[in-house]
Each structure stands twice: as structure tokens, then as C-alpha cells.
Amino acid sequence: MSHIKPIRKDREPPKRVQDPDGTRRDILETASREFALNGLSGARIDDIAARTRSSKRMIYYYFGDKEGLYIQALENAYRTVRDGEAKLDTEGLPPREALRKLVEFTFDHHHEHEDFIRMVMIENIHHGEYLERSDVVRGLNVTAIDNIAAIYDRGVRDGVFRDGLDPLELHWQVSALCFFNVSNRATFSKIFGRDIGTPEALARLRENTVEMMLRFVAA
Amino acid sequence: MSHIKPIRKDREPPKRVQDPDGTRRDILETASREFALNGLSGARIDDIAARTRSSKRMIYYYFGDKEGLYIQALENAYRTVRDGEAKLDTEGLPPREALRKLVEFTFDHHHEHEDFIRMVMIENIHHGEYLERSDVVRGLNVTAIDNIAAIYDRGVRDGVFRDGLDPLELHWQVSALCFFNVSNRATFSKIFGRDIGTPEALARLRENTVEMMLRFVAA
DNA sequence: AACTATGTACGAAACAGTTAGTTTGTCAAC
DNA sequence: GTTGACAAACTAACTGTTTCGTACATAGTT
Numbered sequence: 061m062s063h064i065k066p067i068r069k070d071r072e073p074p075k076r077v078q079d080p081d082g083t084r085r086d087i088l089e090t091a092s093r094e095f096a097l098n099g100l101s102g103a104r105i106d107d108i109a110a111r112t113r114s115s116k117r118m119i120y121y122y123f124g125d126k127e128g129l130y131i132q133a134l135e136n137a138y139r140t141v142r143d144g145e146a147k148l149d150t151e152g153l154p155p156r157e158a159l160r161k162l163v164e165f166t167f168d169h170h171h172e173h174e175d176f177i178r179m180v181m182i183e184n185i186h187h188g189e190y191l192e193r194s195d196v197v198r199g200l201n202v203t204a205i206d207n208i209a210a211i212y213d214r215g216v217r218d219g220v221f222r223d224g225l226d227p228l229e230l231h232w233q234v235s236a237l238c239f240f241n242v243s244n245r246a247t248f249s250k251i252f253g254r255d256i257g258t259p260e261a262l263a264r265l266r267e268n269t270v271e272m273m274l275r276f277v278a279a
Numbered sequence: 280m281s282h283i284k285p286i287r288k289d290r291e292p293p294k295r296v297q298d299p300d301g302t303r304r305d306i307l308e309t310a311s312r313e314f315a316l317n318g319l320s321g322a323r324i325d326d327i328a329a330r331t332r333s334s335k336r337m338i339y340y341y342f343g344d345k346e347g348l349y350i351q352a353l354e355n356a357y358r359t360v361r362d363g364e365a366k367l368d369t370e371g372l373p374p375r376e377a378l379r380k381l382v383e384f385t386f387d388h389h390h391e392h393e394d395f396i397r398m399v400m401i402e403n404i405h406h407g408e409y410l411e412r413s414d415v416v417r418g419l420n421v422t423a424i425d426n427i428a429a430i431y432d433r434g435v436r437d438g439v440f441r442d443g444l445d446p447l448e449l450h451w452q453v454s455a456l457c458f459f460n461v462s463n464r465a466t467f468s469k470i471f472g473r474d475i476g477t478p479e480a481l482a483r484l485r486e487n488t489v490e491m492m493l494r495f496v497a498a
Numbered sequence: 499a500a501c502t503a504t505g506t507a508c509g510a511a512a513c514a515g516t517t518a519g520t521t522t523g524t525c526a527a528c
Numbered sequence: 529g530t531t532g533a534c535a536a537a538c539t540a541a542c543t544g545t546t547t548c549g550t551a552c553a554t555a556g557t558t
């Protein structure tokens with residue numbers, strides 16, 4: 061029984077580990093989920109705190125107040141989705157193929173980022189007032205328009221697309237069709253008694269959306 | 280001029296007028312506005328009460344609790360809009376004209392009922408759970424599908440529309456384009472720096488939507 | 499030592515919902 | 529056609545809880 065323990069029996073991890081970046085990220089991710097799920101007024105700071113590895117104190121330490129946290133969650137959502145968008149490359153493709161690919165990509169992308177869609181819905185309920193306050197979101201440049209404009213211009217030059225359309229309006233239409241599919245699934249399915257979220261239904265809607273855009277721009 | 284009348288000198292309006300229907304309606308209309316503006320968790324019972332000619336106690340007297348009030352506001356919104364929809368008549372028109380009229384009508388109708396759109400957005404944020412609880416809303420029969428189905432069938436019979444499309448999907452597309460225009464105006468305008476709510480922009484989007492549907496169903 | 503990061507406990511306001519009544523309408527009995 | 533009893537409609541003030549935010553203390557880092 062001599063030197064029973066120079067070995068630090070305290071497997072107990074050191075009482076307090078400092079990890080500012082990790083804490084921040086943890087809070088932001090948790091908050092993003094909670095805001096996307098419950099909205100700004102519906103989300104509870106205490107709930108968010110409880111779901112983090114951190115505490116309420118830290119939320120206020122890093123984000124100031126509830127609105128500050130919300131705005132950063134909003135920025136986070138936009139940034140994530142924009143980063144994803146940048147991955148689309150249609151340069152080598154002929155216009156029709158390129159447009160098809162863009163629409164399919166947008167459809168899938170929306171579908172994969174339901175939390176983003178929900179944040180946008182929530183922000184629209186607030187008339188976009190927090191978006192307006194955010195320099196970050198306004199600063200994110202929007203590649204979506206450039207992409208579709210490039211495709212459209214090529215199509216017009218090649219004579220396969222008709223002239224006189226507005227790329228922003230084209231983007232608007234693609235967005236509308238892809239966004240609605242995610243945003244209004246709950247009410248639409250319940251009212252019309254048919255689940256539009258099944259893989260089969262989605263595949264049809266996706267193909268319809270492509271077809272719709274192709275026909276719309278066709279010369 | 281003898282019998283001037285039994286003019287009741289007591290201008291004092293009778294201390295308390297009982298008007299159950301009026302009170303109920305007043306509360307419901309006020310609540311509908313507040314919920315559409317702020318959402319379920321964002322709306323405040325005290326605020327709603329203050330804006331009525333009635334009191335908080337009466338809200339609980341007639342509607343039970345906040346959720347009960349919300350559900351009735353939701354039902355109210357759906358009923359109002361459905362009643363409006365019923366006014367559309369396309370029977371005499373040739374298929375293409377009929378479809379154009381239907382799309383234009385839907386576009387305008389959405390535009391005129393922003394509060395309804397907002398209620399639907401809010402309800403989708405809640406995954407449609409209150410809609411599901413409401414027998415009233417589920418009971419409202421949906422003429423929209425019948426309308427578009429009738430037009431589409433005629434078009435196919437006449438050979439001007441292609442076969443094999445699903446009326447529900449057609450309705451979905453029209454809804455998506457018309458709904459998004461109202462629901463996402465705030466964020467879309469702010470992000471792309473162009474107001475899509477001006478009369479000119481709206482007129483273009485409206486015409487695009489019509490054109491889009493016509494081209495999609497064209498044989 | 500000085501600054502950053504974190505934990506605990508609490509305060510104040512906001513909020514949904516209630517208690518304890520009062521007033522008004524109505525209808526049957528006188 | 530007045531009365532009185534009873535239910536429906538209504539008011540004001542109150543209660544208990546939730547919720548945002550903070551004060552204060554302590555531990556880690558440089």
C-alpha cells in the first residue's frame with residue numbers, strides 16, 4: 061500500500077475546459093435548430109441553453125441577447141446554403157442541359173436544407189427586418205442569379221431560348237417552385253389528403269419543375 | 280311639431296350593451312390580425328384584448344385558451360379565402376382562356392389575402408398541427424382542384440392540352456408561383472435589391488405565371 | 499496580474515389564465 | 529304589465545409561472 065496513487069485517479073476530466081470557439085459553435089448550432097423549429101418568439105433561451113454543452117450565461121456572453129443570437133443563426137443559415145450553392149457548375153453543358161441541371165440542383169438543395177427554408181419563412185413573417193439589419197447576409201453575393209443569367213444568355217445566343225426574359229424573374233420562378241415544395245408541404249398534404257413528400261411524389265414534382273422551366277424559356 | 284318624440288335625454292349610452300355575436304366577431308377579427316402579424320407564440324393575448332372593444336376575460340369565455348383562439352382564427356382565414364375562390368367561373372371559356380383566367384384569378388386572390396398567406400406560413404412553421412386538429416378546415420371542400428381539373432380535361436379533350444398530367448400537380452404549381460410571390464416578398468426583395476411588390480413587377484410576374492402554365496400544359 | 503471564459507443564482511417584467519364578482523336579457527308567474 | 533328568478537354576457541383585479549436578462553463569483557490562460 062505504499063504509493064497507492066501518483067496516478068491521478070481523477071479520470072474526472074479537468075473541472076472546466078475552456079474552448080471559446082467550440083462553445084460558440086455549439087451554441088450557434090443549437091440555436092439555429094431551435095429557431096428554425098420554433099421561430100424567434102417561439103424559441104426559448106433556457107431551452108437552447110439546456111441543449112448546449114454550455115449555459116445561458118454563455119449565450120449572453122457571446123451573442124448579447126436573443127435577437128443577436130437569432131440574427132447570427134439567420135446569417136449562419138444563409139451562409140451554409142450559399143456555400144452549398146457555389147458547388148454547382150454548369151459551364152461545359154449546352155444551355156438546355158445546364159438549365160435542367162440547375163433546376164434539379166436547386167430543387168434538391170432546397171429539399172436538403174429544410175431548416176434554411178424554415179428560417180426564411182420565419183424571417184418573412186418578420187417582414188425581413190432582421191435580414192435588413194444584418195450586414196453579413198446583405199454582403200453575401202448571390203451567385204444564383206449569375207449562374208442562371210449565364211445559362212440563359214448562352215441559350216439565347218444559341219437560339220434555343222427566346223429573348224426578352226429577365227434572369228432575376230427566372231430565378232424567382234425556380235425558387236418559387238422549389239421553395240414551396242418544402243415550405244408548404246404540411247398544409248398542402250393535409251388539405252389535399254395526399255402526401256407530397258414521398259420520394260415518388262417528389263420525383264414527379266422535380267421533373268415537372270424542370271419541364272416547366274424548359275418550356276417557359278424555349279424559343 | 281308637438282310630439283317631438285320621446286328623445287331619451289340619457290345620451291349616456293346604456294352602461295353595458297350585450298352583443299354576444301358582435302363581441303365574438305370583434306375578438307375573432309382582432310385575433311386574426313394579430314396572429315397573422317405575429318404568429319401563435321408572437322401574438323399576445325393582452326394585446327389582442329386591448330385592441331378589441333371587449334376584454335381578456337371574454338376571449339377566454341368564448342375561445343377557451345390561446346390555442347383555441349388561434350385555431351378559430353385559422354379556420355376563419357381558410358373560410359374567408361375559400362368563399363372568395365368560389366366566385367371564379369370559367370365554364371363558358373375555351374380551355375386556354377379558362378386556364379389563363381384561373382391563374383390570373385389565383386394570383387390576384389393570393390395577393391389580396393396576405394393575411395391568409397401569412398396564416399398558412401405560420402401554420403406550416405407549426406407543421407400543420409393545428410390544421411390537423413380542426414375539423415372545420417378539413418371539412419371545407421376544395422373547389423380549386425375541381426376547377427382546374429375541369430379545365431384541364433376539356434383542354435385534353437379538345438386536343439390543346441397534352442395528356443397525362445395530374446390536376447393536383449397543376450394546382451400545386453399554380454399555388455407555388457402565386458403563394459411565393461406574397462410569402463417571400465420581404466426576403467426576396469431585400470436580398471436581390473429589387474422590389475417585386477411594385478405594380479409593374481407584379482404585372483410581369485403575373486403574366487409570366489400565366490405563360491408558364493399555358494406552355495406547361497400545351498400539347 | 500490582468501484578461502478571458504465559465505458557473506450559479508437570482509430579479510423583474512411579461513404573460514397566460516382565473517377568481518369573484520356585476521349587469522343585462524328573458525321569460526314565466528303573478 | 530310588473531316582478532323576480534335565472535342564465536348569459538360582461539368587468540376589474542388578481543395569481544402563478546415562464547422567460548429574458550443580469551449580478552456576482554470563480555477558474556483558466558498569458
